[in-house]
Amino acid sequence: GAVVSQHPSWVICKSGTSVKIECRSLDFQATTMFWYRQFPKQSLMLMATSNEGSKATYEQGVEKDKFLINHASLTLSTLTVTSAHPEDSSFYICSARERDYEQYFGPGTRLTVT
């Protein structure tokens, strides 16, 4: 089956610093990648949708200048949390879609901002 990886699995950073999370589709070309955030005991919240080679489409309420998304190739998308604050601490999950509707999820990245 399709495999999506994320790196790092978990990260602790200090308030004010930036953190980059990578999402890779390992055995297929992902025309579209999605970035989600999930707070404890809550459902997935879509942050943005990115298509290879074009700018990401952000959901309402998500600051595009704070959450920078780059989808430079068909197998790699990155999410950079800039000037991170404790309230940005969350579980960040990416998913990738090839042609059909199913999204293949990465294992997630747990971000803790101290």
Add this chain to the structure above:
Amino acid sequence: GQNIDQPTEMTATEGAIVQINCTYQTSGFNGLFWYQQHAGEAPTFLSYNVLDGLEEKGRFSSFLSRSKGYSYLLLKELQMKDSASYLCAGVDSNYQLIWGAGTKLIIKP
């Protein structure tokens, strides 16, 4: 607006059967997914229904009624490892997933 409704929490006994219901309202409809998510992990795919009827896959089955905007996930022969959250997600006319809040399933011995 678009909306996915599913119960917040359910409890069942090991070895029994449980049905998790999901009702949906989406702008257009291109199918419905069920995902399983264990605490601290990303969701894993269980099923995708786009036509009416029941699809069986081992101990798990998923049902869809498009006329009623209704789906259910049926889990048989429950095992302790089935304790997880089960997420229902509808696919709208733009092929975007509309997520439910998830149903936390607690399995008791």
